Amino acid sequence: EVQLVESGGGLVQPGGSLTLSCAASGLSVSGSFMNWVRQAPGKGLEWLSTIYGNGDTFHADSVRGRFTISRLSSKNVLFFQMNSLRIEDTAVYFCTAMLSGAGHSYAIDLWGQGTTVTVSS
């Protein structure tokens, strides 16, 4: 079965750090464009970060310099290192993949169930 399973969410104080993991099954994290997307409480979806198959990375202005996307191909895992967390980073974080790539015009066609990050003192 093709799936993404996130872990690592939890409660953290402002200024703290957290690393999210996303274990991929049935696909290669190095073979697809992989992304992190979040939904804050009562808010919409926010694209945060993408890593290409060739390793190029991109980050939204809201998280650049604080969050970093990376992968470990040998374990087929995607990571999201989050530093200097703020209250407004409280959200459900989704690991996603553009599995079909150009075939679906790079739409996100695979989503994990999400992991909740709460930033609070």
Added chain:
Amino acid sequence: DIQMTQSPSSLSAFLGDTVTITCRTSQSIGTYLHWYQLKPGEAPKLLIYGVSGFLREVPSRFTGSGSGTEFTLTISGLQPEDSGIYFCQHTYLKPPWTFGQGTKVEIK
């Protein structure tokens, strides 16, 4: 960066009605426009890819259209399970690949 403007922010309609959601982009994005459905407690679901691309697992009442900077998602014959929030997203050129603000669909 490409700006996305989605409207309306919410709508309420009866079972069987046809509803339309619009997404406008700040520049032409070719066919790199997609629609997603989000329900509480669930992962978002891809409904339409590449403006009008169908997916086998998505009911045929969901259709997408548009070109240039204006795109629409139409739900023909609204069903109870269609309540939720709908988002557009572009994936034109390189990131940032912004989402629209979302449209909350309520069944009367």
